[in-house]
Amino acid sequence: MAAKTVTREQTKEPTGATPWWERNLAWLLVAPMLFMVVVFAILPSLTAILYSFSHIRLHRTGLLRTFIGFDNFVRAFNDSLVRQSAVTTLKWALTVTTVEILLGLGLALLLAHGIRGRAIFTSLLIIPIIMPPVAVSIMWFFMYDYTFGIFNYLLSVVGLPSVRWLSDPNIALYAMMAVDVWQATPFAFLLLYAAVLSLPRDPYEAAAIDGAGRWHVFRTVTLPLLLPVLAVVILLRLIDAARIFDKIYVMTRGGPGSSAFTTTLTVYVEAFNKYDFGYASAISFMFQIVLVIIATVYVKRVMADYSAPLDS
Amino acid sequence: MVGETTFERYAKHIAVAVVVLLILLPVYWMVNMSLKDRAEFAARPPTLIVERPTTENYYDLLVTQRFYLKGRNSLVVAVIAATLAVTVGTLAAYALSRFRLPKNFNYHLLFTILTIRMFPPIVTVIPLFAFYNREFFGFKLYDTQIGLGLIHGFMELPLVLWMMIGFFRDIPRDMEEAALVDGDSRFAVLRKIALPLVAPGLAATFILVFIASWNEFLVALILTGSRAQTLPIAVAGQIGQYDVQWGNMMAAGVITTIPVLILALLTQRYLTRGLAVGGVTG
Numbered sequence: 079m080a081a082k083t084v085t086r087e088q089t090k091e092p093t094g095a096t097p098w099w100e101r102n103l104a105w106l107l108v109a110p111m112l113f114m115v116v117v118f119a120i121l122p123s124l125t126a127i128l129y130s131f132s133h134i135r136l137h138r139t140g141l142l143r144t145f146i147g148f149d150n151f152v153r154a155f156n157d158s159l160v161r162q163s164a165v166t167t168l169k170w171a172l173t174v175t176t177v178e179i180l181l182g183l184g185l186a187l188l189l190a191h192g193i194r195g196r197a198i199f200t201s202l203l204i205i206p207i208i209m210p211p212v213a214v215s216i217m218w219f220f221m222y223d224y225t226f227g228i229f230n231y232l233l234s235v236v237g238l239p240s241v242r243w244l245s246d247p248n249i250a251l252y253a254m255m256a257v258d259v260w261q262a263t264p265f266a267f268l269l270l271y272a273a274v275l276s277l278p279r280d281p282y283e284a285a286a287i288d289g290a291g292r293w294h295v296f297r298t299v300t301l302p303l304l305l306p307v308l309a310v311v312i313l314l315r316l317i318d319a320a321r322i323f324d325k326i327y328v329m330t331r332g333g334p335g336s337s338a339f340t341t342t343l344t345v346y347v348e349a350f351n352k353y354d355f356g357y358a359s360a361i362s363f364m365f366q367i368v369l370v371i372i373a374t375v376y377v378k379r380v381m382a383d384y385s386a387p388l389d390s
Numbered sequence: 391m392v393g394e395t396t397f398e399r400y401a402k403h404i405a406v407a408v409v410v411l412l413i414l415l416p417v418y419w420m421v422n423m424s425l426k427d428r429a430e431f432a433a434r435p436p437t438l439i440v441e442r443p444t445t446e447n448y449y450d451l452l453v454t455q456r457f458y459l460k461g462r463n464s465l466v467v468a469v470i471a472a473t474l475a476v477t478v479g480t481l482a483a484y485a486l487s488r489f490r491l492p493k494n495f496n497y498h499l500l501f502t503i504l505t506i507r508m509f510p511p512i513v514t515v516i517p518l519f520a521f522y523n524r525e526f527f528g529f530k531l532y533d534t535q536i537g538l539g540l541i542h543g544f545m546e547l548p549l550v551l552w553m554m555i556g557f558f559r560d561i562p563r564d565m566e567e568a569a570l571v572d573g574d575s576r577f578a579v580l581r582k583i584a585l586p587l588v589a590p591g592l593a594a595t596f597i598l599v600f601i602a603s604w605n606e607f608l609v610a611l612i613l614t615g616s617r618a619q620t621l622p623i624a625v626a627g628q629i630g631q632y633d634v635q636w637g638n639m640m641a642a643g644v645i646t647t648i649p650v651l652i653l654a655l656l657t658q659r660y661l662t663r664g665l666a667v668g669g670v671t672g
Contacts, residue, residue, distance in 0.1 A: 096575075103576050107485035108499065110478045111547060118514070118544040119506050125517035141520055188405055199406060201658060206413055207665075208654040210605040212622035213643040217420045219629060226636060228419060231436060264413070265665060272662050321510045324607035328626045342512045342608070349516050350612060362513040373508035377501055 129359035136353050143356075150360035160361055163339040166251065170340060171319040174258045179312055181259070182266030187300070190274045200271070203264035211261070215328035218257045219244070222329075244330050247337035254338065257325055262318075266311055273307035306379065313376035317369060341365045417647075424448070424640035431637055447637035448645070457642065460624040463535055464604055465649075467620055470539025471546065471603040472596045478543070479550025480592065484580055486551070487558040488566075500551065507548035515612050522613055533615040541613065542603040549602065550595050553664055557591035558584065594660040601650045621646050 099106055128143075130150055135142045154160045193199070206214070221228050222243035230240040243253045281299045290298070301308075323342040326332055332339040332347070339347075341361065349358035423431065425443040452458045486496045518541065522532040531537030561584065569579045585592070610620045625642040628635065654661065 100575055100577070104485045104489035104491055107481040108491075111482040111503070111551070114478060114544050114547065115503065115506065118518070118541060119509075122514035122517040122521070123509075125520075126513050129517065140524065185405065185409065188402055193402055193406055199410065201655065202410055202413055204654050204658060204661065205417060205651065207661075208601055208605075208650050209417075210607075210622050210646045210650065212605075212607060212626050213420075213646045216625060216629060216639050216643050217416055220423065220636065220640065221416060221419065226432070228436070231434070235435075260412070260416070268662055269665055317508050321512075323512070324622075327607075327611075328629060342510060345512045345516075346608075346612075349512075350519075355516055355520070359513070359516055362510065362516070366510055366513045369508065369510055370505070373505050376508065377504040380504065381497075381501065 126359045126363060129356050130363045131360075132356045134355040136355075141355070146356070150357050151364070153357065154361050154364065159336060159339065159344060160341075162336070163341050163344040166338065167320055167322070167340040167342075170251070170255065170258075170322055171316055174255050174262065174319050175312060175315040177255075177259050178263045178266045178315055179270075179308070181263045182270050182311075183304075183308070185263075185267050186270040186274045187296075189271065200268065203268060206261045206263075207265050207268070209261065211324040212328055214257060214261050215325045218253075218260070219329050222253055245334050247334050250330055250334055251338045254326055254329055257329070258319065258322070262315065266315060269311050270304070270307065273304055277303055306382075310376065310380050313372060313379065317372055317376060320369060320372075420640050420643050424637060424644050426637060428637065447635075447641040450635075451638045451641050451645070455638070457621070457624060457645070460619055460621045461645070463614075463618050464621040466535045467539045467542060467610075467618070468600045468603040470536060471542035472599040474539065474543030475546045475550045475599045476592065476596050479547050479595075480554045480585075483551050483554030484558055484584060487555050488576075500555070503548045503551055507545075511545070511609055515609055519612055532613060533618045535618045538610055538613050538618060538620070539603070541609055542606055543599070545606070545609070546599040546602050549598060549664060553591065553595045553598070553660070554588065556663060557588040557595075561587040591660065594657040595664075597653045597657045598660070598664045601653055604650050 131145060131147060132143045133146045133149070134144075189196075189199075220226065224230060224240060224242055224245070227243070229243065233240060241249065244250050277300070281303070282295065285295045285299055321342055322340050323346065326338050326340060326343060327346075330338055332343045342365075345358045345362045345365070348354050348361065422438075422440055424447055425440045425445070426437070427442060427444045427446060430437060430440065430442055452461075482499075485491075486500060490496065491499075519532070522537055523530060531540075565583050565587075566579050569583055570576070574582070604620075605622065606620075607622050607626070611623050611626075614620065614623065621642075625639070625646055628639050628642060
């Protein structure tokens with residue numbers, strides 16, 4: 079379609095009569111965006127790489143940078159906090175993604191047909207999705223409170239002892255995962271629900287004629303048809319979950335102790351509490367490489383499956 | 391669905407009811423607690439419905455603690471971000487959906503932009519922090535509304551690009567082509583024909599960027615101090631203080647949520663499309 083437009087345009091265009099900016103309009107329209115990409119993504123990324131090979135001291139006159147080769151990376155590999163936070167990040171990303179996808183998919187399939195008040199239901203789901211993570215965090219922070227929190231009150235009603243939800247290192251991380259599940263499950267649901275609603279009917283009728291069982295139909299018809307969208311939602315959740323910072327920072331500052339430190343939190347502390355920009359950049363640079371790999375797969379998928387908006 | 395039993399119909403409606411309660415109860419609890427005075431707040435058992443509703447928490451937070459200033463910062467930053475992202479992103483989206491750039495540049499550009507969206511912001515924010523603290527003509531971008539607005543605007547460019555390419559694709563091209571044949575310039579066509587046709591989408595996109603900027607935490611935390619601090623950062627600062635003002639915190643949660651909630655309900659129709667590229671979240 080695009081090709082047709084362009085050729086038609088090219089044939090009618092009286093070259094020479096049109097001003098230069100009209101001939102290069104496409105580039106001019108893209109230019110501001112390219113400029114921003116250079117200033118806010120490419121230059122900072124290159125600087126971050128430079129930082130990661132440097133020792134940096136903050137000085138009144140600016141940054142004092144000394145090249146130190148791979149020292150920051152060697153240090154990071156031997157840093158138990160870096161390793162521990164990488165494990166925590168992985169655990170967090172895999173757990174919340176799995177739970178959110180399973181719950182979201184289950185609900186989407188369950189509600190695919192014949193529930194009343196569907197519009198109101200989906201409107202309500204928007205509340206957690208768009209709520210500021212900070213608001214969600216303090217809302218749960220209060221519910222988790224040892225003295226005033228509703229959870230400990232409910233436990234006391236049934237005669238159970240109170241729980242230190244956010245100050246017990248064995249519980250805090252999971253308590254915070256629950257908050258993420260609360261906020262992001264509706265997100266997974268909404269995307270999967272749209273996909274479930276647009277499933278074609280024919281394969282199901284064929285399966286019904288064959289007398290296939292429910293589980294069999296799910297495995298051989300529904301799942302393969304949903305797979306493209308499912309992959310997109312899983313990858314997106316994985317990437318977002320791996321970058322988790324706000325909820326953990328707000329609720330426990332990564333604590334108790336350092337038990338809930340994720341990679342972003344570790345980098346934040348190294349960079350903005352200890353002002354060790356070089357070391358922080360080295361950690362975040364390695365983190366970025368891992369995420370870029372997942373992100374590339376995801377973007378390829380999203381561009382292919384959401385009927386890529388480019389006709390090329 | 392074929393062969394649905396009565397049991398399944400019940401299970402479905404029970405599931406819906408449970409989900410609705412799980413979503414609404416925490417929010418209700420926050421609103422409920424924000425309206426209680428100190429005595430009622432500490433009452434055991436807690437009152438399920440506030441008995442002596444008061445707005446003192448809201449007054450104390452907004453006026454006494456001057457949180458209205460933080461709200462204003464959030465508003466200004468979000469408007470700057472949305473204006474910038476929508477302007478820059480829409481121009482690029484039009485180019486990518488109407489022109490074929492050489493070497494499949496259309497695809498590569500969109501691919502790159504969407505990938506950048508997925509990078510962890512903590513990587514680039516360290517150099518940007520250093521950059522923002524440098525003086526240019528006696529002016530520093532650190533802790534300014536415009537400085538944060540610029541970055542938020544950039545962060546949501548992929549969302550705008552994705553949304554607007556979709557909207558431009560959805561409008562018929564006949565009118566644009568007719569105008570071109572009549573001798574209008576491409577730019578005139580964009581201004582007079584294409585933009586008015588995508589106006590609702592444009593508004594929805596603006597709102598989605600606004601919400602994303604309003605909610606953003608990490609970059610706002612790092613790149614603002616006290617002057618340009620946004621509402622979420624100020625609210626988060628309440629936690630960890632020695633004397634926790636519970637009522638104020640609950641009021642802060644409500645105040646931070648209400649603007650984005652209203653805006654989101656206005657753009658519901660377009661939300662799913664934006665969610666697919668991670669708009670709003672993360």
